[in-house]
Amino acid sequence: MNREASIDRLKTESFDILVIGGGATGSGVALDAATRGLSVALVERDDFASGTSSRSTKLIHGGVRYLEQAVLKFDRSQFKLVRDALHERATLLKIAPHLARPLAILTPLYNRLEVPYYRTGLKLYDRLAGKASIRKSYFVGAKEALQKFPMLKKENLRGGVVYYDGQFDDARMNIGIAITASDEGAAVANHVEVIGLLKTNKKLSGAKLRDTLTNEEWEVRAKVIVNAAGPFGDAVRKLDDPKAAPLLTASSGTHIILEKNFSPPSTGLLIPKTEDGRVLFLLPWLGHTLVGTTDQPAPIEANPKPSQSDIEYILRQLQRYFALKVNEEHILASWTGLRPLVSNPKAADTARLSRDHVIHESDTGLVTIAGGKWTTYRKMGLDTVNHALQVGNLKPLRQSQTERRHIAGGAKFEAKAATLLGNRGKLESDIAIHLNHAYGDRAPEVVSIAIRGFAARLVPGHPFIEAEVIYGAKHESARTIVDILSRRTRLSFLDKNAALNAIPNVAKLLAEALGWNLKQVNAEIKSAQDYLS
Numbered sequence: 001m002n003r004e005a006s007i008d009r010l011k012t013e014s015f016d017i018l019v020i021g022g023g024a025t026g027s028g029v030a031l032d033a034a035t036r037g038l039s040v041a042l043v044e045r046d047d048f049a050s051g052t053s054s055r056s057t058k059l060i061h062g063g064v065r066y067l068e069q070a071v072l073k074f075d076r077s078q079f080k081l082v083r084d085a086l087h088e089r090a091t092l093l094k095i096a097p098h099l100a101r102p103l104a105i106l107t108p109l110y111n112r113l114e115v116p117y118y119r120t121g122l123k124l125y126d127r128l129a130g131k132a133s134i135r136k137s138y139f140v141g142a143k144e145a146l147q148k149f150p151m152l153k154k155e156n157l158r159g160g161v162v163y164y165d166g167q168f169d170d171a172r173m174n175i176g177i178a179i180t181a182s183d184e185g186a187a188v189a190n191h192v193e194v195i196g197l198l199k200t201n202k203k204l205s206g207a208k209l210r211d212t213l214t215n216e217e218w219e220v221r222a223k224v225i226v227n228a229a230g231p232f233g234d235a236v237r238k239l240d241d242p243k244a245a246p247l248l249t250a251s252s253g254t255h256i257i258l259e260k261n262f263s264p265p266s267t268g269l270l271i272p273k274t275e276d277g278r279v280l281f282l283l284p285w286l287g288h289t290l291v292g293t294t295d296q297p298a299p300i301e302a303n304p305k306p307s308q309s310d311i312e313y314i315l316r317q318l319q320r321y322f323a324l325k326v327n328e329e330h331i332l333a334s335w336t337g338l339r340p341l342v343s344n345p346k347a348a349d350t351a352r353l354s355r356d357h358v359i360h361e362s363d364t365g366l367v368t369i370a371g372g373k374w375t376t377y378r379k380m381g382l383d384t385v386n387h388a389l390q391v392g393n394l395k396p397l398r399q400s401q402t403e404r405r406h407i408a409g410g411a412k413f414e415a416k417a418a419t420l421l422g423n424r425g426k427l428e429s430d431i432a433i434h435l436n437h438a439y440g441d442r443a444p445e446v447v448s449i450a451i452r453g454f455a456a457r458l459v460p461g462h463p464f465i466e467a468e469v470i471y472g473a474k475h476e477s478a479r480t481i482v483d484i485l486s487r488r489t490r491l492s493f494l495d496k497n498a499a500l501n502a503i504p505n506v507a508k509l510l511a512e513a514l515g516w517n518l519k520q521v522n523a524e525i526k527s528a529q530d531y532l533s
């Protein structure tokens with residue numbers, strides 16, 4: 001993926017489809033359209049996954065909670081949602097085996113009456129998955145539950161149900177989807193914003209773009225414009241029609257990261273109802289423990305920050321359900337994400353709003369895709385492109401290929417390749433395993449750079465190495481220090497202080513790769529420090 005080559009194309013070509021927003025949704029739309037042989041452009045005003053798509057719980061799931069709603073309300077459409085998402089879960093595990101894996105999740109049960117309730121519910125989850133099942137759920141007694149999760153509170157523990165979902169690295173998956181779209185011929189550029197929409201005879205015919213790194217502005221022509229701006233979908237709709245009524249609402253979710261010894265390496269934990277009915281996850285993730293909750297109504301803003309009350313809430317739940325001593329000093333990193341939900345102004349509780357996606361077409365032909373979840377990005381892309389074909393009377397060369405097309409790095413991924421990578425690059429095993437999973441069958445290219453003198457860790461104690469900075473700049477369109485520390489590597493999501501310490505070295509490596517002068521280096525360092533702290 002080459003940002004500058006894509007920008008040249010954005011200045012000279014016209015496209016069948018222009019996609020606004022390089023999160024999971026927009027990247028999925030661009031990939032779907034490109035696999036059909038359409039000419040596609042994708043622009044993202046910040047970085048791929050810089051919005052909600054890097055801030056998720058990192059679960060690929062059918063939605064156990066939505067299943068509960070489906071049963072309680074006999075709601076067929078919710079059943080279908082869960083079944084579709086379970087199908088997508090299986091697809092994602094297949095097309096991105098380097099970035100996604102099955103994860104066992106335990107729900108501890110403290111009330112005898114809960115046991116048949118959750119057992120039956122999770123059996124239904126297995127049944128709905130059908131062929132897409134990962135492994136069957138099962139009940140464990142209190143003793144085994146404590147073996148799996150020694151930090152669970154023993155008093156009144158009746159046992160637990162273990163079920164399976166998928167877990168993934170969301171930002172790297174997002175970048176992988178954008179790279180795959182680029183490999184399929186799409187012009188894909190981050191740090192390019194849509195600042196206006198162009199019309200011909202009252203129908204959309206293009207957009208005004210700005211390179212947010214240089215402030216250069218120009219126009220691009222496209223037959224169909226797809227608005228995949230996530231929580232900012234309504235802001236883009238206002239570029240089309242300043243009077244457009246809002247379609248979206250947002251709910252926020254906060255996560256914190258703790259050391260890995262707060263969770264077992266291979267089992268996550270789900271508390272379905274905390275003190276105020278919200279769900280709490282405690283999951284092993286990238287050698288750490290991720291704890292989080294979702295669904296608080298929230299205003300729409302760029303870069304939302306965790307509030308003190310969010311953090312206190314999570315710590316309080318941890319004290320309540322675990323025999324763990326944990327306080328703010330144990331928190332290595334934290335973040336908040338905004339879930340774009342299709343709004344129903346009458347519903348007060350955002351957890352009850354539909355997770356399904358909605359495709360909206362304006363009078364001028366703007367196709368807005370909104371709602372959904374990470375797990376279903378591929379289906380959302382498919383449905384959106386089907387709609388766009390009609391809007392633009394487009395003639396694709398073939399059907400969508402995304403059900404079979406591996407995400408970049410996935411086609412020839414093998415878990416055992418880590419040993420070879422380690423031997424070739426003389427890398428310690430944690431680094432080799434990390435590179436193998438993060439880059440899949442493209443990891444040898446990163447190792448080739450490491451061998452040329454860039455094998456050092458960015459900071460002690462984390463597997464991210466200097467070669468990734470150079471690879472990120474050359475092949476993954478990383479253009480800022482935060483692009484590297486937050487989304488090419490996940491250092492800032494795992495350990496904020498370590499990320500701050502890595503800034504000078506990343507700046508030096510990026511300066512060489514991108515030709516920054518001293519003034520730029522200093523400005524980039526300042527901007528990264530401000531953002532991360």
Ligand code: FAD
Nearest residue numbers: 021023024025045051052053057059194230253339374375
């Ligand atoms: P975004 O990722 O926000 O992308 C929209 C992009 O559009 C942004 O990058 C933005 O910069 C860009 N943009 C906006 N305006 C413009 C413009 N004018 N020009 C160019 N670009 C523009 N789903 C799951 O399946 N599993 C989970 O475990 C899970 N956990 C979640 C936890 C939390 C806390 C939250 C909030 C959500 C979670 N989700 C999960 C849902 C999932 O993360 C979202 O549905 C998904 O990431 C939304 O992606 P998106 O592309 O629509 O939005």
